[in-house]
Amino acid sequence: MTRTTPARPISVEAVFPELDAYRGRVTRLHPRPGAPGIRDSHVGGPLLWPYDDPWPVCHEQHRIETEGYAPDEIRSARDSGGWPPSRPWPDAESPGTEGPVPFAGLAQFFRRDVPGLASGPDGADLAQIFRCPLTHGPHLERRYHLRWRKTDETEHAGRFLDPPPRTPLLRAEQELPEPCVLHPEEVDTYPWAEDGVLPAPLIARIDAWDDAQISERGPHALNYQSDLSIPPGWRVGGYPSWASTGPMAVDCDSCSTPMRLLLTAEGAETDAGSHSWVPCEDRDPALDGKASIQDWSSLAQPTRLRFGRDRDLHVFVCPADGEHPPRWVLA
Structure with missing residues (x-):
């Protein structure tokens, strides 16, 4: 629509x-909730990411988390209109203070879908947006990442990453984007x-x-x-x-x-x-x-x-x- x-x-x-x-x-x-695919412009959906391309990670010092929310439980709670339970952060998998922590993919935009999207370096036509799922420093600062791609070259990869790496828990419910299609x-x-x-x-x-x-x-x-x-x-x-x-x-x-x-x-x-x-x-x-x-x-x-x-x-x-x-x- x-x-x-x-x-x-x-x-x-x-x-x-x-x-x-x-x-x-x-x-x-x-953006409206939907089921976007890797070849769609979207917020919160899967990214067109070649399988052999290293996923972006944040190497900066992070604030140590003691508890968080599991993505699957966040989605279940949204479906039921409730609130997800918090879980202790697993010590064995805790990113600690030094990283690296996988960035979380937030959105991607193809210029073929989005009028006005500026070209990236060397004519790149696909912008992918990421956010570090953890915070930095006493003011809980965030780190973001922008990756530009050329769609035609990316499609030649043939095999794509699914699912991407992620932290075991998210620090807050609003860290998990709801998959949305765009209009x-x-x-x-x-x-x-x-x-x-x-x-x-x-x-x-x-x-x-x-x-x-x-x-x-x-x-x-x-x-x-x-x-x-x-x-x-x-x-x-x-x-x-x-x-x-x-x-x-x-x-x-x-x-x-x-x-x-x-x-x-x-x-x-x-x-x-x-x-x-x-x-x-x-x-x-x-x-x-x-x-x-x-x-x-x-x-x-x-x-x-x-x-x-x-x-x-x-x-x-x-x-x-x-x-x-x-x-x-x-x-």
Whole structure:
């Protein structure tokens, strides 16, 4: 099934003509639970990974875990609507503090499926995203990994890895992604309205408009950031959202070139403030507004993943040299 974003409640550029110069395109991925295969773009499914290719591992020091959750028990608990039991971390298999720990595959995207996916090094057209299942340091930091591939060359492998290596337990239930198929859709997007992103006079006009909306419509008022700017959820390209941190410069650590946003991963596909972006296919046409949204609980977090304290994970790449390391920014 396709997913179609409803028309915005008002024409953004009719209210703020200056935004015409900033209009961009973003590909909303619309993950929904399903059964993706190794040749599908997805979140949480099996990766197209040659059998003889070493699986990525994290060699950094890790926080020692004392208990965790078995993946099979997590899935059973989700099916039953319950919560999985915790288990003592098996000492014999504990990764300890030095690693190595196998990265967990989170998602993969083929450019043939996802409009707007930038090319990787040497024309690579398949991006695979990983996260270390354990944490690092006193602030429970995470480590991520991006692997680029050329689909045609990868297919020549003939034999593929299944299942991948993994830790015996996961530290939290939300470490295990729910396998999701994608329904890519391109929509218009506009920048976050804060200093350093848009001109100050335009930001002042947007703020004044937001205040006027609240005065006129109260709790049901439109809001530029929530309703007109950047859609929620997993998306490729477009503009970064800066709800938690405020705008920041993201430059390449290797050459200082300003980096380009490749992907945004978000735990929630919608919330109370962004419900106007929920696709038409997920609504009851007989109802209006938020009341029309069907199966809100499963729609809100289909992948079951979280990033930080419910933040957006932005993946930036260097436009000057695709071999330079990406940057991973929680915002």
